[in-house]
Amino acid sequence: MRFQHPQTNAIRIQTERTNEMEHSTPMFLTSSFCFDNAEDMRAAFADETDDNIYSRFSNPGVQEFTDKICALEGAEAGYATASGMSAVFGSFMALLKQGDHLLSCNAIFGSTHTVIAKYLPKFGIDYSYISADATEAEWEAAIRPNTKMIYLETPTNPGLDILDLAMIGRVAKKYKVLLNVDNCFATPVNQQPIAFGADLVVHSATKWLDGQGRVLGGVVVGKKELIKEIYLFCRSTGPALSPFNAWVLSKSLETLDVRMERHASNALYIAQQLETHTSIASLRYPYLESHPHHSIAKQQMKNGGGIVCFELKGGLEAGRKFLDKLEMLSLTANLGDTRSIASHPASTTHAKLTEAERQAVNITPGLIRISVGLEHREDILADILQAMGEN
Numbered sequence: 001m002r003f004q005h006p007q008t009n010a011i012r013i014q015t016e017r018t019n020e021m022e023h024s025t026p027m028f029l030t031s032s033f034c035f036d037n038a039e040d041m042r043a044a045f046a047d048e049t050d051d052n053i054y055s056r057f058s059n060p061g062v063q064e065f066t067d068k069i070c071a072l073e074g075a076e077a078g079y080a081t082a083s084g085m086s087a088v089f090g091s092f093m094a095l096l097k098q099g100d101h102l103l104s105c106n107a108i109f110g111s112t113h114t115v116i117a118k119y120l121p122k123f124g125i126d127y128s129y130i131s132a133d134a135t136e137a138e139w140e141a142a143i144r145p146n147t148k149m150i151y152l153e154t155p156t157n158p159g160l161d162i163l164d165l166a167m168i169g170r171v172a173k174k175y176k177v178l179l180n181v182d183n184c185f186a187t188p189v190n191q192q193p194i195a196f197g198a199d200l201v202v203h204s205a206t207k208w209l210d211g212q213g214r215v216l217g218g219v220v221v222g223k224k225e226l227i228k229e230i231y232l233f234c235r236s237t238g239p240a241l242s243p244f245n246a247w248v249l250s251k252s253l254e255t256l257d258v259r260m261e262r263h264a265s266n267a268l269y270i271a272q273q274l275e276t277h278t279s280i281a282s283l284r285y286p287y288l289e290s291h292p293h294h295s296i297a298k299q300q301m302k303n304g305g306g307i308v309c310f311e312l313k314g315g316l317e318a319g320r321k322f323l324d325k326l327e328m329l330s331l332t333a334n335l336g337d338t339r340s341i342a343s344h345p346a347s348t349t350h351a352k353l354t355e356a357e358r359q360a361v362n363i364t365p366g367l368i369r370i371s372v373g374l375e376h377r378e379d380i381l382a383d384i385l386q387a388m389g390e391n
């Protein structure tokens with residue numbers, strides 16, 4: 001049964017109740033599924049029925065998680081994967097072939113950049129990067145006769161640029177190019193790229209979707225015929241989501257809407273309090289009027305999200321000192337957790353880039369990224385202030 005509002009579906013979509021009459025979905029920790037007779041088994045293998053066969057192909061708990069993401073994103077179909085990267089990689093490998101060109105924004109997740117720049121060329125798939133600030137004319141000019149897919153993230157990590165989904169959706173449609181959007185930073189309760197013309201949406205479920213830093217997971221949703229190709233690629237190559245992780249993630253989706261509201265209101269408060277602080281050279285939050293893409297953010301996002309970035313005066317050294325002085329905020333390579341997290345991209349996640357590459361995507365030496373958690377906002381702010389040298 002489906003309800004009118006996606007938030008309700010994220011709570012109420014559930015596997016069919018078993019004879020035990022459980023209220024909460026049980027875990028289906030099984031690698032394979034049984035058949036009553038040879039004919040049923042033959043029919044399942046011949047794709048004449050959609051009975052579960054083997055958990056690399058499908059699993060009821062994994063399907064429940066996938067169905068909820070489809071409801072939240074407004075997508076026809078989906079396939080859940082072991083991590084966000086396997087969702088990204090599967091969406092490339094299933095739909096691109098030798099001789100195709102992928103057009104991507106340069107401000108993307110580090111491992112996605114590695115896949116695009118190091119591995120896709122091995123399969124004869126060409127790519128080029130475009131800036132997050134590109135105009136509609138520049139996007140159009142970047143499309144080549146062999147461009148098959150546009151790939152982007154918005155908001156970008158960690159620069160928090162906002163790409164105009166309606167504009168890029170128009171370009172993709174005009175040139176009949178697939179639009180593939182990594183919606184990890186916003187989550188579907190804040191932004192739904194399909195409504196702006198995306199054909200595919202990929203997620204790292206590891207981040208806000210889990211929301212508590214427990215498990216890895218990923219998912220790709222979108223047009224049925226595209227998902228079919230991705231499913232066939234993945235069921236043969238094996239990046240299936242663990243049924244245990246699917247259970248954890250599906251439970252998390254029941255609270256996604258309320259969690260994201262609080263993450264965003266805490267983040268907005270922290271951003272407002274820090275914006276004019278004397279230790280900070282500049283600060284970015286999509287729902288502050290000072291953000292260069294504020295009006296686009298208002299158009300396509302319900303709130304500003306849970307990430308705040310700022311540049312400390314004093315560059316690299318100030319950034320490292322700030323991290324060392326934090327008492328509550330965690331130093332860890334994740335984001336989208338109940339616990340607030342601070343990171344310094346220039347010395348960690350983006351250390352492999354050249355100075356010029358970092359500059360091109362707004363990663364300045366003193367840039368600090370805060371993933372704002374669900375602790376009381378005053379406790380989060382107090383720790384940030386004391387780490388900047390104020391008590």
Ligand SMILES: *Cc1c(COP(=O)(O)O)cnc(C)c1O
Nearest residue numbers: 083084085109182184204206217
């Ligand atoms: C973390 C992340 C990924 C990769 O997801 P994993 O679950 O770590 O494989 C992809 N895109 C973005 C924007 C991310 O933050």
